[in-house]
Amino acid sequence: SDSHFPIPISPSHVDFSLHFPKFVGTNNEEVSKKVEFADIGCGFGGLLISLATLFPDTLMIGMELRDKVTEYVKERILALRKTSSGGQYENVSVVRTNSMKYIPNYFEKGQLSKMFFLFPDPHFKEKNHRRRVISVDLLDEYAYVLRAGGVIYTITDVEELGEWMRSCLEKHPMFESLTHEELDSDPVVELLCSATEEGQKVARNGGQTFRAVFRRIAYVS
Numbered sequence: 239s240d241s242h243f244p245i246p247i248s249p250s251h252v253d254f255s256l257h258f259p260k261f262v263g264t265n266n267e268e269v270s271k272k273v274e275f276a277d278i279g280c281g282f283g284g285l286l287i288s289l290a291t292l293f294p295d296t297l298m299i300g301m302e303l304r305d306k307v308t309e310y311v312k313e314r315i316l317a318l319r320k321t322s323s324g325g326q327y328e329n330v331s332v333v334r335t336n337s338m339k340y341i342p343n344y345f346e347k348g349q350l351s352k353m354f355f356l357f358p359d360p361h362f363k364e365k366n367h368r369r370r371v372i373s374v375d376l377l378d379e380y381a382y383v384l385r386a387g388g389v390i391y392t393i394t395d396v397e398e399l400g401e402w403m404r405s406c407l408e409k410h411p412m413f414e415s416l417t418h419e420e421l422d423s424d425p426v427v428e429l430l431c432s433a434t435e436e437g438q439k440v441a442r443n444g445g446q447t448f449r450a451v452f453r454r455i456a457y458v459s
């Protein structure tokens with residue numbers, strides 16, 4: 239349950255120097271850099287590992303509910319930091335938390351430029367839809383922590399969930415869909431399948447995926 243992990247009362251109470259010792263001073267002093275990418279329900283961390291070298295100057299964090307999975311990702315990152323030459327992977331970390339409750343405890347208004355919701359749990363039954371990580375209500379929170387122009391990436395192999403996530407994003411006044419041209423020129427889009435453990439599984443089984451990528455707009459006209 240939630241009592242097993244610490245819950246910071248606000249973003250300034252998170253000691254990011256523990257996550258990014260090469261980038262952030264103790265007690266968040268000299269915070270020249272803040273986390274910009276959040277992978278929600280990051281699982282085994284494949285996406286973050288790929289993004290870490292693609293965006294070496296950007297701090298990024300995974301949020302994962304399962305204790306053992308979080309520990310695995312921590313170990314994976316520490317091992318990569320040790321074995322890589324040239325100080326790679328210092329910009330990536332993971333935290334155990336319930337992202338449906340505590341996103342605003344970790345990120346300030348407008349802090350994030352990318353959020354990822356990749357192959358989230360489907361919660362098929364109607365009465366469990368409120369457990370889905372994308373909903374019109376939760377999008378209010380995501381719009382709050384995303385900056386104007388920030389992008390939310392979603393993908394699933396469950397068609398009904400794909401339609402659900404897209405329709406929530408279409409309904410929400412603070413989000414607009416990326417165009418085909420924008421999707422084609424964004425190097426992150428192809429990683430949604432190729433770099434995630436879940437995406438790789440779907441590809442091995444020849445399954446289809448359903449993607450919705452939306453931008454947080456600056457204002458409502």
Ligand code: SAM
Binds near residue numbers: 280282283338355
């Ligand atoms: N995104 C990864 C991928 O594509 O390989 C993992 C997908 S996995 C099907 C969904 C993950 O979300 C699981 O690891 C699960 O523990 C995590 N999760 C579910 N609910 C969560 C919540 N409320 N907060 C944080 N993580 C959650």
